[in-house]
Amino acid sequence: MNTRFGEYGGQYVPEVLVPALMELESEYQRAKKDPAFLKELDGYNVNYGGRETPLYFARRLTERCGGAKIYLKREDLCHGGAHKFNNVMGQALLAKRMGKERLIAETGAGQHGTATAMAAAVLGMKAEIYMGEKDVARQRMNVFRMKLMGAKVHEVRSGSKLLKDAINEAFRDWAASVENTYYLLGTAAGPHPYPTMVRDFQSIIGREIRQQLIVAEGRTPDLLVACVGGGSNAIGTFHPFLDDRNVRMLGAEAAGEGLDTEHHSATLTVGEVGVLQGCKSYLLQDENGMIKEAHSVAPGLDYPGVGPEHSFLKDIKRAEYVGVTDKEALGSFVLLSQVEGIIPALESAHAVHAGMREAAKMSKDQIVVITISGRGDKDLETVFDMGVVQ
Amino acid sequence: MNTRFGEYGGQYVPEVLVPALMELESEYQRAKKDPAFLKELDGYNVNYGGRETPLYFARRLTERCGGAKIYLKREDLCHGGAHKFNNVMGQALLAKRMGKERLIAETGAGQHGTATAMAAAVLGMKAEIYMGEKDVARQRMNVFRMKLMGAKVHEVRSGSKLLKDAINEAFRDWAASVENTYYLLGTAAGPHPYPTMVRDFQSIIGREIRQQLIVAEGRTPDLLVACVGGGSNAIGTFHPFLDDRNVRMLGAEAAGEGLDTEHHSATLTVGEVGVLQGCKSYLLQDENGMIKEAHSVAPGLDYPGVGPEHSFLKDIKRAEYVGVTDKEALGSFVLLSQVEGIIPALESAHAVHAGMREAAKMSKDQIVVITISGRGDKDLETVFDMGVVQ
Amino acid sequence: MSRIGRAFSNAKAERRTALVCYLMAGVPSMPRSMEMVMACVRGGADVMEIGVPFSDPVADGPVIQEASVKALENGVTPRMVLDLVRELRSRTDVPIVLMGYYNPIFRFGEERYVKECISTGVDGLIVPDLPLHESGSLMKLCRESGLDLVQLSTPLTPDQRAAELANATSGFLYLVTRPGITGGDTGTTPDMERQVRRAHEANNGMPVAAGFGISTPEKVRALRGMGADGVIVGSALVALTLDGSSSADLEKTVATLAEACKGRTGEG
Amino acid sequence: MSRIGRAFSNAKAERRTALVCYLMAGVPSMPRSMEMVMACVRGGADVMEIGVPFSDPVADGPVIQEASVKALENGVTPRMVLDLVRELRSRTDVPIVLMGYYNPIFRFGEERYVKECISTGVDGLIVPDLPLHESGSLMKLCRESGLDLVQLSTPLTPDQRAAELANATSGFLYLVTRPGITGGDTGTTPDMERQVRRAHEANNGMPVAAGFGISTPEKVRALRGMGADGVIVGSALVALTLDGSSSADLEKTVATLAEACKGRTGEG
Ligand SMILES: Cc1ncc(COP(=O)(O)O)c(C=O)c1O
Numbered sequence A, B: 001m002n003t004r005f006g007e008y009g010g011q012y013v014p015e016v017l018v019p020a021l022m023e024l025e026s027e028y029q030r031a032k033k034d035p036a037f038l039k040e041l042d043g044y045n046v047n048y049g050g051r052e053t054p055l056y057f058a059r060r061l062t063e064r065c066g067g068a069k070i071y072l073k074r075e076d077l078c079h080g081g082a083h084k085f086n087n088v089m090g091q092a093l094l095a096k097r098m099g100k101e102r103l104i105a106e107t108g109a110g111q112h113g114t115a116t117a118m119a120a121a122v123l124g125m126k127a128e129i130y131m132g133e134k135d136v137a138r139q140r141m142n143v144f145r146m147k148l149m150g151a152k153v154h155e156v157r158s159g160s161k162l163l164k165d166a167i168n169e170a171f172r173d174w175a176a177s178v179e180n181t182y183y184l185l186g187t188a189a190g191p192h193p194y195p196t197m198v199r200d201f202q203s204i205i206g207r208e209i210r211q212q213l214i215v216a217e218g219r220t221p222d223l224l225v226a227c228v229g230g231g232s233n234a235i236g237t238f239h240p241f242l243d244d245r246n247v248r249m250l251g252a253e254a255a256g257e258g259l260d261t262e263h264h265s266a267t268l269t270v271g272e273v274g275v276l277q278g279c280k281s282y283l284l285q286d287e288n289g290m291i292k293e294a295h296s297v298a299p300g301l302d303y304p305g306v307g308p309e310h311s312f313l314k315d316i317k318r319a320e321y322v323g324v325t326d327k328e329a330l331g332s333f334v335l336l337s338q339v340e341g342i343i344p345a346l347e348s349a350h351a352v353h354a355g356m357r358e359a360a361k362m363s364k365d366q367i368v369v370i371t372i373s374g375r376g377d378k379d380l381e382t383v384f385d386m387g388v389v390q
Numbered sequence C, D: 001m002s003r004i005g006r007a008f009s010n011a012k013a014e015r016r017t018a019l020v021c022y023l024m025a026g027v028p029s030m031p032r033s034m035e036m037v038m039a040c041v042r043g044g045a046d047v048m049e050i051g052v053p054f055s056d057p058v059a060d061g062p063v064i065q066e067a068s069v070k071a072l073e074n075g076v077t078p079r080m081v082l083d084l085v086r087e088l089r090s091r092t093d094v095p096i097v098l099m100g101y102y103n104p105i106f107r108f109g110e111e112r113y114v115k116e117c118i119s120t121g122v123d124g125l126i127v128p129d130l131p132l133h134e135s136g137s138l139m140k141l142c143r144e145s146g147l148d149l150v151q152l153s154t155p156l157t158p159d160q161r162a163a164e165l166a167n168a169t170s171g172f173l174y175l176v177t178r179p180g181i182t183g184g185d186t187g188t189t190p191d192m193e194r195q196v197r198r199a200h201e202a203n204n205g206m207p208v209a210a211g212f213g214i215s216t217p218e219k220v221r222a223l224r225g226m227g228a229d230g231v232i233v234g235s236a237l238v239a240l241t242l243d244g245s246s247s248a249d250l251e252k253t254v255a256t257l258a259e260a261c262k263g264r265t266g267e268g
């Protein structure tokens, strides 16, 4: 299996984890060709996760933009409320197959942690979730959801006390527990084989889009848009279309308070190549190679790294990446709620903004598909406190 | 159209609303036979609402009970998070067809109000929601969701300041605005034709169960279980099976702090026949016919009346109804979260308890279907404050 | 002819518009209810409408809702309202109509309720949430025992149904001045004239009384000008029983309205 | 033979286990770093391992994490660590290994970094997040310029890979005593003996030093008994630079450990 996308990716981990990653790679290779595994995963996707998710023609949003037809891929309707489900279910079943009884995971906003807790519950496994102290404080309800489903939540007090540090802590746990523990990484980053494996599990998004759009419009889209945190929902959306040269791809990163400030998470747009948490990719770092704190109003985008395949797609210009500010994202959060009755996750609101901007420039017979990676219920408190409405 | 179910139902409303109800009845009669209307509704159900919802075989819950196979009908995966969607979408499209531009609705927990706001947004209509002052205070986030989607929320300060009073206020608004306003009632109660119409829109639940179970097991279920507030998710579950004499039906009402206390909402189990808000049915009332305040930890069950069809089904013994206490419901709220990774609405947790109790008494080759009417995210704060976990 | 019918025909004979006054039983208190009703009678009420409180008065605006709550807080029951009527009967012959929602009647038992009404001296019933097509059994009982069951007709009522209501009502036809609930300020609809006319055309002998939001002599005169045989004043009077006004104040207000019922028409 | 190689063979010749001491550069402060390193040298360290702080030290436990944070707060950069080595070289000949994560090296530029290491007097590198199969280009540069690149081997490493590591490493092989991160208390695995043996079998000339959680003379003696050529003490010493201990305290602790490196084996 190729461990890299161009120069990006790799396996930059302590030696103690190398055997586990190799075992994971070979087990994953076998599983993905095993019809029994695929059938079991498909069963959970359909009967438990609520797949397939709709591809919804957003008539009013389209009229609003006055350009290309806008379709929304509704990952917000997945069980748990986000695309995180797709990856978690796949990996949890893989863990079970590997005989691991304990799952560990990092979480920022709490979405991946919740999804992991959920998968552990339904499969009868143990889950322990690492979460930065600051995130624990601002995502109280997601912490409670995890505990409710029986997971143990570890508050991480090291470093910036955010997602990045939760990942570090999860790696530290794994280094000590790797024999009986499966590290269920939440995005298409980290050491090989995670970027490939997570992308494969998330590619159900793009595969469904393809089929659904064929039925609805008889053709492939002109533009795919998704938000990029670690990059899993975006790569899941893009990957099945990589060979379709006429399909453009646009990733929306968090420009936070602006690309000219220190407060953003626009790794691909303004970051520089480096190595973090197992892989080589674009990073937010200072001149000495120290990792910077990321910022975004969307907790799921608040990560200074990005999945290596996106770095590759950027370099070869197969996909474009743009920054969307907190303010712009909040604007489309409200707009989509009012125009379509869909409250998107703040993360997804970044994609909505970027997608609308493009659609407005395109002609009426063109088609834009925006992936709504999750629902915004988790963000209501944040947006409420900001006084955006009333 | 028959306005009654046995002696129950009818049209006990001020004369000023009679013409509107008659118009509604005839418009609904036409719509439900109009393929264009049905197609449009189906389109929204599938592409916007995420139907069909899964019928999930709950393996671990089944093992836990040690009796009949338990399937869960996953209305929690509907857009908005509850079965309320089915009814709201149907009625909102009907309102549009009738040329009404303004929707009004009552809401207790905020679920129906949220669903109405959502439908108004996606169809480009105005929505105004009546909600008791006490409910506004305890369901802050749902109030925000409604406002976010552009709805106006009226705090109702009359009477007990709860759902019942919100309904009164909605009727009062309607009496004055009936010419341009559609009253989008949220459950299978109220004056004819609401109980029939809401039941028809919700019957998609039972129709899907039938088809899905045929695929999964090749037969009809032995027992259907659903919670009963106003009764819409239950009647939607039951109705398509009424003619299948071998299918038992069980409605779970809120026994609150106990049927022997004053704090419950067990209308069918211990109420008496009367007339409230447009229909004759079982009610919680005192010896002078004054309506009593209902109580349940589940805000959506907190209603002293019940849809008339359930009163009829109870009398003819076609369905049974049992009370489930707050404590029992909280227990299954936690249990289902931990055993299946599904956090049910507190309302649905009543059905889970009743369903598990029955399943345990049945044999392993029998089948119980429990309708999970909604997801529990809205209830996390309540349960959290109760200190149920940790 | 019932006592109510006679009250309307007497008024007509005197070229007056009959004045129907509404008060909520037990407001401001059960003992003072009697005094308040008598004040209306002294002020010139031709018919008294007495409200039976209900927990969920869906057809009523804020004032009468508040009065309902007050009455229920004062412990008023349907039984006590009947007792109040019995006592009133020892002091006045004014026709008395009980205005109350259906559930308490249903709960009391329609038959027993009608019997008690007759025996205590009630002349008629208004049940605001019991439209014609739901009132079959109660209407039958009322007819059999000579109790008037008053129907309401509204500006939205189609002609045919308006005619049915005019024919089905007894005592008088309650013409609702506008879509909505009791109380508030109504600009009387010009359409009112047409409504009165169609009611008279459908049942010429039946008096037609207009109500909802009638609070001033001007409005009384306006309705008088539109041909109404009676006017019903509710929230305006109930408000006085809630705000601490004396029975003398109430009597004065009623007297002013009664004066308007005789005056020249067409103003306001 | 490199300076590191010589340090190990000298110790062996003296029948001692070589003592490798780890300190974080810039802790407690940049000026006092020198003093602390020299205390270790005086206490009897055969090799000094100097930590280059990184924002995300994923292989380290709480003590070294804290030291990293402290160093970064003190403004320590890779450049400053190299300067520290340059200064150290005017005072001691002790072999110096820089222990630091890969990204700062990548950012500095592998080639430039290796060159600066050589010119300032660094003898070797440990890069805890750069496993053998990712270290190709750095290893090539190190080989070319005579800088040792130390590989780590763990109890979970399969035999074949352990052999590869033993052959690929230079200076010494870093044997991790147990799965996990630095610091904490290790019950040294009995398996350690087998690990040392398989390393020696794969590459008999290569010294094998055991590290992770070695904090007491007892543990040193135990590892000595299992055939380790060296022991690496990190968190236990770093802790002293964080808790306000003096360089004299540090020297005393190192001396006690150095004593254990000579003692009879098999105890503890
Ligand atoms: C709803 C939602 N969208 C997007 C993301 C970003 O992750 P990724 O880029 O891996 O899809 C997250 C991460 O938590 C999320 O919760």
Ligand SMILES: Cc1ncc(COP(=O)(O)O)c(C=O)c1O
Pocket (backbone or CB within 6 Å): B082, B083, B084, B108, B109, B111, B112, B186, B187, B188, B227, B228, B229, B230, B231, B232, B233, B234, B299, B300, B301, B345, B347, B348, B373, B374, B375
């Ligand atoms: C999730 C959920 N379940 C059940 C109910 C009860 O309503 P019904 O009995 O009409 O299904 C509600 C009402 O708000 C609800 O929100």
